[in-house]
Amino acid sequence: MTFSLILRDPETGEFGSAISSSSPAVAARCVNLADDLGGAHSQNVTDPRLGPALIERLRAGDSAQQAIDAVVAAADPATIDFRQLLVLDASGAPAVFSGTRALGIFGSAGRENAVAGGNMLASLDVLDALVDTALTVPGRIEERLLAALRAAVAAGGEAGPVHSAGISVVGSAGWRVTDLRVDWAEDDPIEQLGRALDEWLPQRDDYVSRGLNPAAAPSYGVPGDE
Template sequence: MTFSILGRCGRTGRLGLAISSSSPAVAARCAFVRAGVGVAASQNVTDPRLGPALLDALASGVSAEGAVGAVAAQADHAEHRQLAVVDASGASAAWSGTRALGTHGTRTGEGWAAAGNMLAGEDVLDAVGAAFMDNSDDELEARLLRAMAAAVAAGGEEGPLHSAGLLVAGAVPWPETSLRVDWTDDDPIAALAALWDVWAPQRDDYVTRALDPEAAPAYGVPGDPINNDEEAVR
């Protein structure tokens, strides 16, 4: 009931993923990123403990393939799980248990990995990878969202989508982008793209506010009086 695309930006080294599902709040349970280490997805009858386990393995020096293999070998009920990971160098790996739901599969390439279950067809994953690799100089978030839109155009999953998430880390220890649509009866991927349009021009300012508030623009939203107040708290 879920498909995801994980990726690394070769230009900036940023790491992130986008994910969507017919289940609620998919990103809260399935999406994990650690700046300078890697990005991981744990999906299909999800065990949220496995995402941090994958990142811990990468942080200890294990390869992407080794991390997926080790976590899958040690996890309880591993046959129900899907795992995917991209490390800080762009190496990728993915794995599906024998009891993953419906039409399921994984794809990997240099700098990206995709996984899905209850898919309309495995060609959905091929469409995800191709779209992610197109226009590779674009912002990572935009590439991930474009890949998700391509998945939907290729048939997506068998059921209606209700939730989606976008999670990206860069140079600071926390995610620079963490956007979620936890439930909607409309198109969660389109709603997520709309959130990105709001967040994109402010993303870097929020990093600056954390690191050096005096150098940051005044906060607020366009049209808010605080933006016109010379004494605004920065």
């Protein structure tokens, strides 16, 4: 019930996630990112514990494929075949596990610096649209992630309507420098996400400055903000 993408920008070192689903609050349950390490998604009848486990394997020095292999081997054999796991490591190498009991049309697409996965898809073309768009369109990583979600919808998206979406990015600040979510919308959560991104992106770096060096942070002109 989900299509998603993890992307690395080799010029900035940022990692980003884009995800959408017919289920509510998909980004809250499925997305895991870590500065300088990479990203991991746990989706399809989601076990939210698996994403952090994948990040810990990356932190221990595993490659993306080694992290997948270790987490799958340690998982409950009665449940792991329901899961879909995506990892992108610090070198930009992708890895995916899709259990045999993933839902509907499911699969993955991986290239250097990008990996996509999905289930209950209209077709596997959705995954190529995610990866190819993210790797070819210009702009900041958030803009490329949003363009990829829009391309996925244009390619057919899920077999049914989607209701939640999210875009998250990490760099070197120590937190998610972008973390935007639409947890439920009756119609077109990706376009609602796009409007939030239009508002957020021009201010993103100012909020990083506020966190790291508040004395040098810009004022926004509201009462008490001087």
